[in-house]
Amino acid sequence: MDEEREKRAAVLRGCTRVLSQQPTRTMRERLAELAAADGQAYGLDGLPDVYGDGPVARLEQRVADLLGFEDAVFFPTGTMAQQVVLRCWAERTGSRTVAMHPLSHPEVHERHAYADLTGLRSVWPTSAPRLPTAAEVQALGEPFGTLMLELPLRDAGFALPTWDELCGAVDAAREREAVVHFDGARLWETPAHFGRSLPEIAGLADSVYVSFYKSLGGFSGAAVACSADLAGQCRAWRHRYGGQLYQQWPTALAAQLGLDRELPRLPEYVAHAKPVAAALAGAFAGVPGARVHPEPPHTHQFQLWLPYPADTLAQAGLRLAEETGRALFGGWRESPLPGLSMTEVTVASSALEWTPAEVADSAAALLERLSADPGR
Template identity: 40%
Template sequence: MADSDTLETERTRLRLTCRHLAGNGPARLADEFEAIAAWLRQHGDRLVGAEPVPGLQPDVYGTGALVEDFEAEVAALFAMPAARFMPSGCMAQPIALRIWSDRAGNPATAFHPTSHLELHEELGYRHLHGLTAHLIGAADRPTTAADLARAIGPGGVAGETGLASLLVELPAREIGGQLPTWEELVELGDLCRANGIRLHLDGARVWQAAPAYGRTLAEIAALFDSVYISFYKDVGALPGAMLLGPRDFIDEAATWQRRQGGTLYTAAANVVSARMHLAECLERMPRLIVRARQVAALFAAHPRASVLPHPPHTSMFHLRLDGERDELLQARDRVARETGIWLFANLKDIDGQAAVKTELSMGPSSLLLDDAELAAAIALLLEDGSPSDGR
């Protein structure tokens, strides 16, 4: 076996056997499917004596109580009129922007320069839906009303045609989970309404935003015309998403979902997974925000480390470490062997600097590590990085 294969095998072993700082920790996919099967047996058809008792049946092409009850439950959580379960946000969000553009007779939308739609979806909004996107605001901070005012004002990028919609991500992942202040968000919503611009929420991680603001999900959603949420980020379920908005908007979105092949014969496993995990996510999220700030402070106590933003706005942040990538990965492995703690997965080089960065998003596993052992692991990581004697 090549040295590189041996190294990756060892790293896989460490990743699967250590306690994780970020995320949900190592998990066996079979465990999730066994839990889904148990849920379905509990809620599905059963016999009482000799008489069959009907239960929830698998959804069929997006219809049926299994999915429709869950859609109604989530719509109520956000105080939105209706909701539609979809396979992914990459499908749901461009559909939302397409509907708002069609209704306005204007293909122009706008979002942050680091939006997932711009960076990670092969420009699907353009190629599939014929939309034109304006990137507004600075790439290192949230979008503000001042950014929008400049974009739609005289000489602005959207000054001639205006905008049908604006997409805002809460929190914004690519800038460390930053949030605008509540007052800035309200001001942005007011400006959109005053100019007939539909405001759409990229709420992939909105579960973090509610306790960070000290607001309910319904209070946040009230500022927006449509909302997208994810069930595998933070919730920890199998892949799945939901689009929320007015009833006629959701009916139209369902048509677009069918046009794009997104209305599967059944999505029962994904729906059940989301239903099982959502309540736990909502319960633990306030604690995870506190935990992110504690963990960030432990890293920031070292001169070779810095965090963005500091303190974290939500349950995630970006970590910057001085040093070479390979050296720090070797140090991470050493920490894992000696302490049983897996501090992070990957590191990315920072252009032009002898430094790297990674994203840390707190999940249930972070709550199982006490500060003393985590502080010792971080101190070991940020020593000179050379292996200890005999290793």
């Protein structure tokens, strides 16, 4: 696996154009990026953090201000952040039942930590590949203490509801006397879709989790924005869960850089994702089973489905990158339907160099290599 990763990274670094992911940077390059940051702006001449003060505390306050909350709590991982805040709400509401989507991150990507470690249980308002509606929240046949909404819902294609649909689902939870938590790992990229500011969107919820490496390109890390009272409870449980690390200043600095450099550009990425998705849909229109989802994209990320095995697609894409200097997609994964695979397309800074015509031309070149592959 390491050998394959290194080979792919080397090919990407040699490309003149990369559509769906940034070329992999070395550790030296990432350290140089931190060292080149404006020392005065980020307090580089000050002391590192010790158990969450200094640069970590400054990052927490910045996130709270950006999202319009009293406080925010830094966590080393989003998985820990979600467990802690959902546990705190369970203690406050007296209910260990959380209403969430079956495609939500805690259900699919966290080995059910919320249940196995925190003792919570989930109920599903809907299994449709979208966020639940107000009617579905109202119709849940058993009580729940927290409604968790993932914005955007990554495994449904980075899907978002309309603003009115989101407000309706939140209101329905309030009518059920439940609190609302947003799994907003990628909340940073949603204002363009909703036509609302980050504080307006986050303000619908009682707490919001955000990531510092998804969308922002940081090293790792997350935060939960909430009231000052809840933040104190989260900090106590963060310590119990092993999240009170001695020093985290490199992660905090990388997050600050992401907030300064990537957050202002996300609307541009979201806008460019639409013509990129349209170009891909047109290029693969004659391929049975090919699909861009959703079309148009709700954020700067979307899914592309093609009727080939994942390994075949990966190898054809690698050959395309080696032979033309243009890389289209990242990794592929196969669906339960044999021969059909999916990749997540992320339109970020490197994708802005691509015109729709160039996207279509490279997609056609990929199809040529797929047609010549006997392993299809």
